[in-house]
Amino acid sequence: AALGYVSASTNRIVEEAHISKGLLFYYFGDKKGLYLYAVQTCIAELIRRFDERLGPTTSSDVFERLKQYTLAKWSLVEEDPSAFEFLQEAMLDPPAELREALAACTAEPVAAAYQRLFEGIDTTAFRPGVTADQAMHLLSWTLDGLAKQYAGLLRQRPVDLDRIRCLITADIDLYMGLLRRSIETGPA
Numbered sequence: 001a002a003l004g005y006v007s008a009s010t011n012r013i014v015e016e017a018h019i020s021k022g023l024l025f026y027y028f029g030d031k032k033g034l035y036l037y038a039v040q041t042c043i044a045e046l047i048r049r050f051d052e053r054l055g056p057t058t059s060s061d062v063f064e065r066l067k068q069y070t071l072a073k074w075s076l077v078e079e080d081p082s083a084f085e086f087l088q089e090a091m092l093d094p095p096a097e098l099r100e101a102l103a104a105c106t107a108e109p110v111a112a113a114y115q116r117l118f119e120g121i122d123t124t125a126f127r128p129g130v131t132a133d134q135a136m137h138l139l140s141w142t143l144d145g146l147a148k149q150y151a152g153l154l155r156q157r158p159v160d161l162d163r164i165r166c167l168i169t170a171d172i173d174l175y176m177g178l179l180r181r182s183i184e185t186g187p188a
Helices: 010-017 021-028 031-054 062-079 081-092 096-118 132-155 161-183
Strands: none
Touching: 010 021, 010 031, 021 031, 031 062, 031 081, 031 096, 062 081, 062 096, 062 132, 062 161, 081 096, 096 132, 132 161
């Protein structure tokens, strides 16, 4: 996580882990195998902790749910910024030789997360002609764009988590308000 895939040497990894190089290669095959395993494990653990933190009850209002999800995710970022920094590199700026393998090993958990995000959403307030799929795509694209923006902020040193949390909260309120007015019908 600290050095990135390209700069991390297997010699340093085994030294820090207090294991033999043979053991690393026995279990993971090579550095690529170790990296892919680490990404999958990190994603699975963060999803587990995210689901635990969010709990079983989430709003059926898509905008309120997005806010709940984003704030729950942010609390995990604050709790373990190195895990998010590691995944940020893997997802947003993957090493060229790992792009396909990372896409393959992360596609299912990412798709499942988006499915859970939009499951059970009340679409009765949507404007006529706005489908749930259209709304979900628009909201997903907005969230992805905001995530990339926040990722850039997390790369700054030193990282001011309180400032970033304030920016995230303000952005969520602003963009979810704009999207709500464009997707939902207004008050009668």
